[in-house]
Amino acid sequence: MNREEQIRLENIADTEHEIFALLKQRYSPRIFEEKMISEKDLNRLFEAVRWSASSFNRQPWRFIYAKKGEDGYTSILECLTDGNKKWADNAPLLMITLFKEDNDEGEKNFYALHDLGLSLGNMTIQAQYMGIGLHHMAGIDQEKAQKMFEVSDGFKVASALALGYYGGNIEALPEDLKKREVAERKRKRIDQFAFHGKWKN
Template identity: 50%
Template sequence: MSSPKTDVFKNTPTDHKIHDLIKNRWSPRKFADTPVSDTDLQSLFEAGRWAASSSNLQPWNIVWGKKGSTAYDRIMKVLVEFNQGWAKNAPVLMLGVFDKKTPDGKDNFHALHDLGQFAANMSIQAQSMGIALHQMAGVKHEEALKEFKFPDTYHVATAIAAGYYGGEMSDLPEDLKGEEKKERQRKKQDEFIFNGDYVERAEVDQS
């Protein structure tokens, strides 16, 4: 397995100490030309496989394809136009899909969370291998459901572009080159962490 290249890391201004695999992970829109092997993909999927899920229902499903394959082209077709403009740089494309129903036909309100757990596990595993993942909401969800013949109880939640960190800035459309160079930012903890009742941010600022 390859190690992440230090020259592609972004500055991550953390307020507290976190693991380097989390600190150095980010979502590029350009990727190295290096192919992602089947063995590497199986490691990513195995990491996802062992994610936590409500009642161990494991409602996640992953559709994937390598560049040059029919599956890749079919996934590309169901991305929104904006994402098609840069996702073509990725050696691998995936779709994250979940079953909205439990086996006994009840609504599974936790399924989207569980798919997120799968993707988070896969993301950290990928980072340990020098592989970047860029997750996308910009998918033609209903079209993708039909394209890949999932039942109506399923939902195509995300797409994921995957490949080794690297690539050239010239691979990107002009309007995205600046986005690639931006420093990473996150909300401060006191905007979303509550040791008790929820408090609106405006009230926090006044205290």
């Protein structure tokens, strides 16, 4: 087993209750295999998005994606925060996620961002099933991306994604990020966020 395979094993969630294996195995990698995601696999990711639940089936999610070597890829990279720029170009594919702000009747769709998130959940687990690691990023200058990609009025950039098949070389990361790639994964306890019958502070 090589170092990167060892890291993937060590990153498997130490759950208190048994859950679906793909959920346990998922984490947010900063290194990826140097191999482009195939068109077939890309379509499978978007197919998983298509079948997400959404309020009134409004499907408010949108995506702009670009492959390494394409101008769009460089543009997405330029919109990322410095922290994300340190590792995101290890990914063969970058995406921007967007949502449609209003419903077709012209009212604000309160659930648009919720539903984009839900679709990203589907994409993330589908990706995991295909051996693709997916790293969500809030660290993007949304306004810059909005202008750079001439996004139509009524649509908002939410986040960015870095995707690639799990693999790559840990040595591609600076020292601080190497540590984070192998750091212990921690979570709140269930009783800190799930309350039976009444609110708890």
